[in-house]
Amino acid sequence: MAIPESLKSGLTLPVIAAPMFLVSGPDLVVECCNAGVIGTFPSLNQRTTEGYREWLLEIKARRKPGAAAFGVNHIVHPTNPRLMADMMVSVEEKVPLIITSLGAVRDVVDAVHGYGGVVFHDIANIRHARKAAEAGVDGLILVAGGAGGHAGVIHPFALVEEVRSFFSGTIILSGCISTGRDVAATRALGADFAYMGTRFIATTESAAQSEYKQMIVDAGATDVTYTPAVSGIPANFLTKSLVANGIDPKSLPEHKLDMGEEARAWKTVWSAGHGSGAIHDVIPTADLVARLQTEYRQAVAGFAEEPWRAG
Numbered sequence: 352m353a354i355p356e357s358l359k360s361g362l363t364l365p366v367i368a369a370p371m372f373l374v375s376g377p378d379l380v381v382e383c384c385n386a387g388v389i390g391t392f393p394s395l396n397q398r399t400t401e402g403y404r405e406w407l408l409e410i411k412a413r414r415k416p417g418a419a420a421f422g423v424n425h426i427v428h429p430t431n432p433r434l435m436a437d438m439m440v441s442v443e444e445k446v447p448l449i450i451t452s453l454g455a456v457r458d459v460v461d462a463v464h465g466y467g468g469v470v471f472h473d474i475a476n477i478r479h480a481r482k483a484a485e486a487g488v489d490g491l492i493l494v495a496g497g498a499g500g501h502a503g504v505i506h507p508f509a510l511v512e513e514v515r516s517f518f519s520g521t522i523i524l525s526g527c528i529s530t531g532r533d534v535a536a537t538r539a540l541g542a543d544f545a546y547m548g549t550r551f552i553a554t555t556e557s558a559a560q561s562e563y564k565q566m567i568v569d570a571g572a573t574d575v576t577y578t579p580a581v582s583g584i585p586a587n588f589l590t591k592s593l594v595a596n597g598i599d600p601k602s603l604p605e606h607k608l609d610m611g612e613e614a615r616a617w618k619t620v621w622s623a624g625h626g627s628g629a630i631h632d633v634i635p636t637a638d639l640v641a642r643l644q645t646e647y648r649q650a651v652a653g654f655a656e657e658p659w660r661a662g
């Protein structure tokens with residue numbers, strides 16, 4: 352296990368509630384932290400850098416003593432004009448966990464390490480994992496096939512094993528983790544943390560529309576379509592929501608459709624992963640984490656039994 356000490360405080364499960372565009376905000380983050388899992392959000396969920404700072408102050412004020420740590424996702428790419436200003440706020444406010452997407456940059460890592468923070472970077476293929484490891488990140492988030500958002504296509508078994516062969520930092524596994532049994536399975540695979548997105552959309556505190564939450568509850572793994580047509584990068588979307596927006600899932604182009612700005616696309620076409628099939632209700636985050644804890648403990652206890660032995 353290679354979990355930084357600063358992130359262990361207040362944890363009741365090795366779980367990070369993943370940052371989700373237009374879905375995660377202070378209510379979800381605070382409930383996660385107070386229940387004992389790491390809550391996160393993309394800084395771009397606030398319209399301005401000043402708004403971003405206000406959210407950080409609000410989260411700090413509402414977290415109970417002894418709560419788990421929180422984190423922020425920054426898109427490290429020239430198309431994100433807010434990167435420098437938002438990063439400065441993260442440094443000033445000493446955000447405990449920074450999650451970088453698209454670019455893994457040594458300067459960002461050094462700035463975060465400078466105040467004692469931790470950097471995890473998300474990757475969907477081995478080449479990007481190697482580049483991020485070279486940039487000195489503390490952890491790699493392995494986005495496997497079937498994940499919500501910009502998913503990869505590699506099987507999680509293969510991804511964990513191959514990355515572990517050259518990276519000794521924290522391994523965070525992402526994709527279709529919906530139950531406490533799934534969390535136990537990530538540990539059995541050798542990952543340090545489970546990174547859960549879609550399951551946390553279907554909570555009372557997520558900012559998703561109620562119809563979006565219900566569509567996840569109603570969906571199975573085959574009700575999800577993997578396509579670059581919405582965002583330019585392949586991502587998983589609820590097939591019904593593509594249809595509701597007049598997009599034919601049977602004849603999708605290999606390029607981005609003209610849907611206006613990125614936020615508009617994600618607001619109307621709803622993303623979710625194959626793990627939707629294991630999600631049957633919309634419940635308060637505190638209840639979800641309590642359920643995950645029970646399922647996790649049962650699964651871990653079950654590993655000690657060997658019912659497959661003859662006699």
Ligand SMILES: Cc1cc2nc3c(=O)[nH]c(=O)nc-3n(C[C@H](O)[C@H](O)[C@H](O)COP(=O)(O)O)c2cc1C
Pocket residue numbers: 369370371372373374393424450452473494497498499500501525526527528546547548549550621622623624625626
């Ligand atoms: C609606 C939605 C929005 C997302 N937005 C972001 C984002 O802004 N930044 C990011 O790093 N990952 C984003 N992701 C990916 C998640 O952080 C995470 O990797 C993924 O949801 C995990 O897979 P799961 O949904 O199967 O649990 C998003 C995922 C979803 C479903």
